[in-house]
Amino acid sequence: xxxxxxxxxxxxxxxxxxxxxxxxxxxxxxxxxxxxxxxxxxxxxxxxxxxxxxxxxxxxxxxxxxxxxxxxxxxxxxxxxxxxxxxxxxxxxxxxxxxxxxxxxxxxxxxxxxxx
Amino acid sequence: xxxxxxxxxxxxxxxxxxxxxxxxxxxxxxxxxxxxxxxxxxxxxxxxxxxxxxxxxxxxxxxxxxxxxxxxxxxxxxxxxxxxxxxxxxxxxxxxxxxxxxxxxxxxxxxxx
Numbered sequence: 001x002x003x004x005x006x007x008x009x010x011x012x013x014x015x016x017x018x019x020x021x022x023x024x025x026x027x028x029x030x031x032x033x034x035x036x037x038x039x040x041x042x043x044x045x046x047x048x049x050x051x052x053x054x055x056x057x058x059x060x061x062x063x064x065x066x067x068x069x070x071x072x073x074x075x076x077x078x079x080x081x082x083x084x085x086x087x088x089x090x091x092x093x094x095x096x097x098x099x100x101x102x103x104x105x106x107x108x109x110x111x112x113x114x115x116x
Numbered sequence: 117x118x119x120x121x122x123x124x125x126x127x128x129x130x131x132x133x134x135x136x137x138x139x140x141x142x143x144x145x146x147x148x149x150x151x152x153x154x155x156x157x158x159x160x161x162x163x164x165x166x167x168x169x170x171x172x173x174x175x176x177x178x179x180x181x182x183x184x185x186x187x188x189x190x191x192x193x194x195x196x197x198x199x200x201x202x203x204x205x206x207x208x209x210x211x212x213x214x215x216x217x218x219x220x221x222x223x224x225x226x227x228x229x
Contacts, residue, residue, distance in 0.1 A: 042222055
C-alpha cells in the first residue's frame with residue numbers, strides 16, 4: 001500500500017550543477033503534479049502530467065526546469081545549472097483522473113534541495 | 117482559477133473546536149472544495165472534500181453555504197498534534213486540458229496546552 005515516493009529525500013549540490021528529482025506515484029494514478037515550496041511559504045505549482053503528457057507546464061519558472069514522465073508512472077524533474085534561488089522542497093502528488101471529478105491529490109514528503 | 121483567501125494564523129487550546137473559514141468568491145460550477153493539512157517536513161495530507169452543504173468524516177467537518185463562495189473547516193476538540201498548516205483549495209480534477217491547483221499560504225493553526 002505504498003503512497004507517493006520521492007527520492008532523494010535530501011539533496012545538497014553546488015551552484016551550477018544539474019539535479020534530478022524522482023517521483024513514484026501511487027499505482028494506477030494517471031495524474032501527477034510537481035510543486036515547489038520555499039521555507040514558510042505555500043506550494044507553487046510547477047507542472048501537471050496526465051499519463052505521459054504534460055498539458056500544463058505553465059508553472060515551470062525557467063527553461064532550466066524540465067520534467068518527464070515515462071510509462072505513465074515514474075516522473076523526473078530536472079533542474080539544470082542550479083541557482084541558489086532553486087533551493088526549496090520539491091513536492092510530487094498523484095491522483096486519479098482526469099475523467100473523474102473531485103479527485104484529491106496524494107503527496108509525497110518531498111525532496112529538500114539545497115544549493116550551495 | 118478560483119482564488120482562495122484564508123486567515124494567516126489561528127491559535128487555539130486543546131479540547132476546543134476550531135473553525136477555519138476560506139473565501140472563494142469566483143468558484144466555478146464544477147469546482148470542489150478540498151482541505152489539506154501539512155506538518156513540517158511532510159507533504160500535505162488530504163483531510164476532507166465537499167461540493168455543497170455539509171460533509172463529515174472521522175477527522176473533520178466541512179460546511180459549505182448555498183452560494184459556495186466560502187467554506188468552513190471544523191476540527192472538533194483539537195489536540196496539540198493538530199498544530200499544522202491548513203490549506204483550502206478549489207478546483208476540478210476533471211477539467212479538460214489539465215488541472216492546476218493553487219495553494220495559498222494556508223492557515224497556520226497553533227494549538228496550545
